[in-house]
Amino acid sequence: MKNTETVNYKIIAENRRARYDYAIEEDIECGILLEGSEVKSLRTGQTQLGESYASVENGELWLVNCYIPPYLQARTFHHEERRRRKLLVSKRELAKLWSATQRDGMTLVPLVIYFNHKGRAKIKIGVAKGKRLADKRATEAKRDWQRQKSRLLKEHS
Numbered sequence: 001m002k003n004t005e006t007v008n009y010k011i012i013a014e015n016r017r018a019r020y021d022y023a024i025e026e027d028i029e030c031g032i033l034l035e036g037s038e039v040k041s042l043r044t045g046q047t048q049l050g051e052s053y054a055s056v057e058n059g060e061l062w063l064v065n066c067y068i069p070p071y072l073q074a075r076t077f078h079h080e081e082r083r084r085r086k087l088l089v090s091k092r093e094l095a096k097l098w099s100a101t102q103r104d105g106m107t108l109v110p111l112v113i114y115f116n117h118k119g120r121a122k123i124k125i126g127v128a129k130g131k132r133l134a135d136k137r138a139t140e141a142k143r144d145w146q147r148q149k150s151r152l153l154k155e156h157s
């Protein structure tokens with residue numbers, strides 16, 4: 001599965017809560033099937049990924065409940081704000097995602113929407129497993145310790 005590490009893209013929306021609530025096993029870059037006014041609206045930067053998820057249905061990958069606000073300057077073709085949007089992946093990746101969700105009990109969580117270096121809208125989907133409360137506390141304690149450690153090193157150097 002593809003893991004993009006390029007720094008040449010513009011982030012539109014990021015789901016920061018996903019890394020707190022889920023243990024991300026791997027991430028996949030997908031294309032999004034969008035209408036014209038949705039692309040214009042993405043460029044304004046008001047998109048929200050907080051309550052959205054991805055699902056494999058009838059051999060296709062769908063992004064559900066992603067909020068893309070209406071583009072007010074569009075005159076004729078307005079889009080629905082929370083409509084289901086088709087995600088574009090290869091058949092091999094789709095089969096892996098289906099097996100991860102159906103057999104392994106994983107969840108498909110959108111992590112970030114961005115424009116790549118060619119100007120195309122892409123989304124990173126994380127294959128994740130939900131964290132329990134104790135796991136969340138351990139993650140928070142680890143993050144706090146890293147902050148304290150960096151402060152101490154900064155003070156003493």
